[in-house]
Amino acid sequence: MTAQTPPTPPFRDPRLPFAKRIDDLLARLTPAEKVSFLHQYTPAVDRLGIAAFRTGQEALHGVAWMGPATVFPQAVGLGTTWNTDLVRRIGEAVGREARAMRAHDDRVGLNVWSPTVNLLRHPLWGRNEEGYSEDPRLTSAIATAYTRGLRGDHPVYWRTAPVLKHWLAHNNERDRDTSSSTVRPRVLHEYDLRAFKETVEAGAVAGVMPAYNLVNGRPNHVSPYLREQLRTWTDQELLVCSDAGAPSNLVDSEHYFDTHEEATAAALRAGVDSFTDHGTDSSHIVARVQGALDQGLLTEADLDTAVRRQLAVRLRLGEFDPGEDPYRDDAAFDTPAHRALAREAAEQAIVLLRNDGLLPLAPDTRVAVVGLLADECKLDWYSGTLIHRSTPLEGLYERFGADRVTFAEGVDRVRLRTAAGTFLHVPAAPDAPEETRGADGALDPALLAGRTDLPPLTTDATGTELALIGWGDGVWTLRAPDGRYLSVADDGLVRASADQPGGWVVQETFRLEPHAGGHLLRHLGTGRPVSVAAEGVRVADERPEVFEIVVVERGEDAVARAAGAADVVVVVAGNDPHIGGRETEDRSTLRLPEHQRRLLRAARAANPRTVLALVSAYPYTVETPAPPAVLWTAHGGQAAGTALARVLAGDVSPAGRLPQTWYGSDADLPDLLDYDVIGGRQTYLYFEGSPLFPFGHGLSYTTFGYADLSARVDDGSVRVSFTVTNAGDVTADEVAQLYTRAVAGSVPRPRRELLAHRRITLAPGARTALAFDVPLSAFAFWDVARGDWRLEPGPYELLVGASSEDIRLRTTVPLEGTPAAPRPVLRRGLDAADFDEQSGAAIVDRSRTAGDAVTPASGRSAELVFRACDFEDGATEVGAALAGEGTLELALDGGPVLASLTLRPDEPRGPYDYTTVRAGIVAEGVRDVRLRLRGPLRLAHVGFSG
Template identity: 65%
Template sequence: MTDAPVPFRDPRLPFAERVADLLGRLTLPERVAMLHQAAPAVERLGLAPFRTGQEALHGVAWMGKATVFPQAVGLGATWNDELVRRVGEAAGREARAMRAREPKVGLNVWSPTVNLLRHPLWGRNEEGYAEDPHLTAALATAYTRGLRGDHPVYWRTAPLLKHWLAHNHEWHRDTASTSVRLRVLHEYELPAFRGPVRAGTVIGVMPAYNLVNGRPNHLSPLLESELRTWTDRSLVVCSDAFAPGNIAGSQGYLPSHEEGLAAALRAGVDSFTDDGPLTLKRLNGALEAGLIDPGDVDRAVARLLDMRFLLGEFDPDLDPFAADAAFDTPEHRALALEAAEQAVVLLKNDGLLPLRPGTRVAVVGLLADEVKLDWYSGSLLRRTSPLAGLRERAGADSVTFAEGADLVRLRAAGGGWLRVPPAPEAPRAEAQAALDPALLSGRTDLPALTLTGEEAEATGLHLIDWGGGVLTLRAPDGRYLSAAGDGLVRASAEQPGGWVVQETFSLEPHGGGHLLRHLGTGNHVWVAADGLRVAAPPEEAGPEGEATAGAAGEPGAPQAGEVFFVETLERGAEAVARAAAEADVVVVVAGNDPHINGRETEDRRTLALPPQQERLWRAAHAANPRTALVLTSAYPYAVPEADATLPALLWTAHGGQAAGTALARVLFGDVSPGGRLPQTWYAGDGELPGMLDYDLIAARSTYLYYDGVPLYPFGHGLSYTAFDYTALDVRLDGEELTAEVTVANAGAVPGDEVVQLYARALRPSVPRPHRWLIGHRRIHLAPGEERRLSFTVPVGETFGFFDVGHGRWTLEPGPYEVQAGASSRDIRRTAAFALAGEPVPPRPVLRAGLAAASFDESEHIELTDLTPESGDAVTRAAGATSPATLRYLRCDFGQGVTGVRLRAARGEPGAARVELRLTGAEGTGSGITLTVPSTGDDYAYATISAPLTGLASGVGEVRLTLHGAVRVDRLEFDS
């Protein structure tokens, strides 16, 4: 008779019992060690090491070759939940297969990113799905459902959502605080996370680097008060890389690292991604100081162990995913092509497309023969550029190519011409075969650039200006100039890339010529005895993921730069014009390199195309009016002149390994384009709010509130066929509303339509969106085919809003409308109806007082932390030159207000003034100026009381005006 297994090894027991048993067998030091990202093995219990974190945003990343699908924003453009689910399933299957041969591949997957694409200049725009919370939540749920699998007990992978909360900027991302008012929090930010959590498809979240309302996200009280109330299952919170150290470091929020990590653990963070020895030292120090206790440790470790049980770590013989694991299968390759096809958005078409067989095509542009990867891509197993895809589709004899890069050479003022010495070809061939830029970038065994006195030996370099003064230089054999660890400049990189990009330069006018600055180090290129040189770059540090030592981006010691004269041998626009003139149709492929001018750590500066790319499409069109512009990019551009000039425009995110084949099939009509924009495309920078202005209601931003005319609206996308909408019907059934609409293909070719269902409040008492998305469905219809679609939504959650006066979600009675259409500005059918709801009563200010953060309208304010642990206060925005104002509407003053008590704090010396004005019914009102003395600390609140001589009665408004630095918590009133 065999002995029964210890409880934690017994698969017959519930996970909760097994977790409790295993937790009880671990010593306190062993439990503390499990709080770090890289939990060590516990050999005496047979526990293997475990690492949280595996990137898989659009396929498995950072672990070598993998199937590379379109970027997340491209998956968002498909508007296809089922397709995105299958992509998640493929990524999960590959993660399992890769782990079988490499244990370092993790199964706690840090994907997807559900931060909303509120601002199109966000450097990480490529990582999100959409600017709309409904669409983002639906696609995130689909992707994580695929990653998780549908087994009733075990999970294929354990997906974790990024980044909690309101993270939509890279500028000072670890120190900048974003003000998120209550309505924006509950109506916009939280729903994108809530959907996947409620669906049970995610293991937890990762807090963002930034602060929200003055408090680091890693200390967010919403982790407990919101996130963990949405589900009854255990949720894991993993820190972002190095973020725990920021609390007492760059943020200076708490005075010591021990206090910072202790506060994060108490707030709900379970796994710390930071330097391992330092993290454990700080956590043990926090225990010794009594800042945390073993119970705090146990709660976090129990959640981490529960995740490991879900992944089947302790039941290897019951693994349901062993047979399911697969890598680079024909199905995955076909899915990558299908996803890339569905991501293509036709922005404009005046009949130029689709192309006919036999058309002579000139493919031009800086991205025409590129397949660009981003920071969260895997290494390509195979690639098809637009040029290769069109040559395959149309025949090589029918397709010509001109990149459009300027051909230049550099002459040193001190004498000599820049020369790229020949390099051994074997290593480069190996890198090309692997399609892995990391094999060449940073190499030190290749010869450095030198100067030659012979003009004939000068090397012509292809110069690409990416905008904003950032350029790359490429040698004739395709290698990019790069600076390696020894500071020498070589032609050694297959593509720009790396956490610190070493392949970008800028030209700075100087002495009649230019200094050549290497942007990776910040230093100028200078001439040394052993070749061209920059100061050695610093030791690198990774972003999210396993912590590495060092700090990226700090420039080395400055050196005297060489003055260069740039001689242009050929303008790229001239080559483009020649190719365009000889073709029937021109396809200009423009866009961005995801490692340059907009990426993690770097927001974009403008929506405009770089000037060099503007020149290329203009040159192509001048030579051949039959020109189509394909924008291949991680974000929107403002191209109003191209829209007004060119007969056809398309957009696709970087589409992964099958991007070129997919584009060619769309251009030639093998596939009718069906992608739709997942965010608004504006006509210019002047239409955008400030980068840190998260109040989309007041800023009137995103399709929800934008009052202007967008270049292309949210949900926009054309087809090669036409679709009719008829018979939109709405019916109410208790707490649910069902809308049905008939959609028919009225054209001559099959195609996909994305049916979009919106809601609108016709007589709201507060500002509501112009319309908001409540349902979507991508369908394929043959010519003449029609389909009746049905959407069912919960009434209260779908049509309600957050009532700031009472701190609750509410459904207001009155008339509403459901709208069905092809975009947010292309509404085909509407159906009006009435909802009973519950009238919103006035604010009960006499009974409940007035929380300062519950304002209806504001100017020049920012929200800040009431205490380090919880709550929000209001203060004047940093740098504001005008007083801050706050309005609170529909306040019930009863028979009259006779006095007021203001709770406020001022840490600075001296006093601040707060003007209070109460305006009641029928002209009643009163006003007073309150003086807030220094309380000595921003968190030391004092109560200032004063009588009111004029009686404000009935229902009216409170207006606060803040002069100087003061934190306002709340008001209480006497009657």
């Protein structure tokens, strides 16, 4: 008798629609298996032949955390290119490398947590390097390009499944898991949601990751906007993956829920489908979900909803259809094409901020390259491991010849003397096999990172000369002569054991604190001072050592010598992405660290022909008078040095453009926690001061002419066309930018707002025509009186040019729209958060699941203004939904208090226990309503009746 082949289960039949396949597989899973699927590390289901699955693979600018991979410029550097085609190709390369790496290492995931679309609202945000731009449209354009590359172009199967980070209004690292971003409706819709919305609508996004913070008093992991906004933008099943540890934060740090079962259930019902918590240990989440089921807080249908979304992603990735998956054998990794793409990206990311004719450099120029980053190729927290590297020094050697390039790092070289008169001594590294040594025979310091078997520092009569490197805010690193950084291991001993500062908690940073005529050397990772003990130098609270800093050579002296002997000096300054501005740590100032300012001043004093090359993850101020030439690039990945040298030499004309405003001083900045870009006049959209360098700014080695602007309104869009001509004598890229301004807006509107852009390449004398079709919806704003978008009729200025401030052409078009109408307060009342203006107010959660309320930010007083409220034939009563305790005062226009509504609960009540308090009034016609809150009062809604 012939054995029969078991029938193929429907979930493995590629001929069936995904929905039917998912239905079939869900029906086969047990409730316990469904629960297990909700953790980041989903176990295998052997009885069904289903493999284990992991959500989350970092791939911000290359595959990260999984070893060697092609490293492209940081995300902010990709934003600087303003080049969607380039970024799409980079996304494709990253996706191909993820596939290739997974073929050899099943730890590499295909659900990639990237890109970050949080807007770069504030340049002191520590994670500035992870975003693309302060502008939502530019951010969305770059993010859409990257996700399309990651996703691939097959109509059914995806190369990787991108997840956007971090939902929502997340721009601070300080207290990031407990701080709340007050985001009023106009800012929510016109700014923070827009970058997510337009990227999701483009169709190459698999899901989103909520941020750690709260928005309007409610944690993002229980955000109603996941349901009310995100899932309405597409018919596709979107997977929402929690940020690491955030589910536990709902109870442990935020105290938003009393129990983890309640918190987990609330997050799942709000739309979180995969819980990233407790690392690889899923037992905590499994227990919490099962507990929520047992308590009736969840149903199996709730589990099915979340598991369905995960299975939809796995089907798109071809997991159940290996024979159909077009990307299964994609093995492109570190190819010549990827290496060329990394260099192209690094070149396109360079922004020429200022040039008084010093650049480009002639081929026979004698160059001094100096500064703390001159011979560095820095990585950040989300980088892969470099296969290739190129520092500015190496790039200049390659381009101009080693005989024409001199180098001075500019570090202070010191010895640290103890109170006993001895000096800190770094023992030599132990012998190592030949395969761990470089071509020069020196020990490869990268192989020493994290080791604890190296001998700790000691003291002796002569000590070791250390490089003392300042990174600002009093933070220093110390480096031994062979390149090893002083670091502290878990045992508390100080060793020279790191090739670079790094890690989640950086163990290589110290602070020098004046003490008793000398300095304490305090280790920042542990908070403890350095002490000399019998077993070696360690960190300990007992008997801290007081050191005398003996300066062997000042860094500026070495810089001055090198600069004075050269035709041109290139000062390479900026940041280390692991220090003083990174995930978990915001910056405190726009200023360059004092150590680097000293080096810049020394270089300029010795040689006025100075180029400042800033290599950083965020904007800086530049001392005045500025050097003759200033360039900026984000950390440019593996080809950074080569790219910089080619731009300096004129092999490439720079064409990067600033994706965010560079402010002149810290005084121009709002508070980091002020998320109201409209009221706070933030970003190029609203900033009324004079920026150091404006949004969209970037110079070239040629000049471009703009002409022939025309605009017409046609069939639901505005068609804008113009020509651009290369009027110079070198081939170069130009980034043509189209902005708009509402000439007579009835509410505060942006000073100018980016509508479209295009990066083009033109040969000398070449001319090209550009045309943009801009939908009329792009000119609309969120009308809080209507609770919807509204295109306001009237004139709109169209501005074309090379930056937001370098406008070459302009015209005005009249647009038809919907006129403003008074608020129908007798029918709809006033939701507190829909104010037109406010003073001292914070928006908070009306309940744990939905809605907003308003309260005084200080707990004392706040004022809200609602313009043009129509009381029709008259109102005789006002009722306000209030919680807490205090008084609400109502006035019309600029008049006296018309009614006072006081809430004094007889017994303590919760913040969500609202009481409607009423009072008589006399109001008619169209009036402005002013509400003043006094005391710790929550106002949700005000209603009127006649």
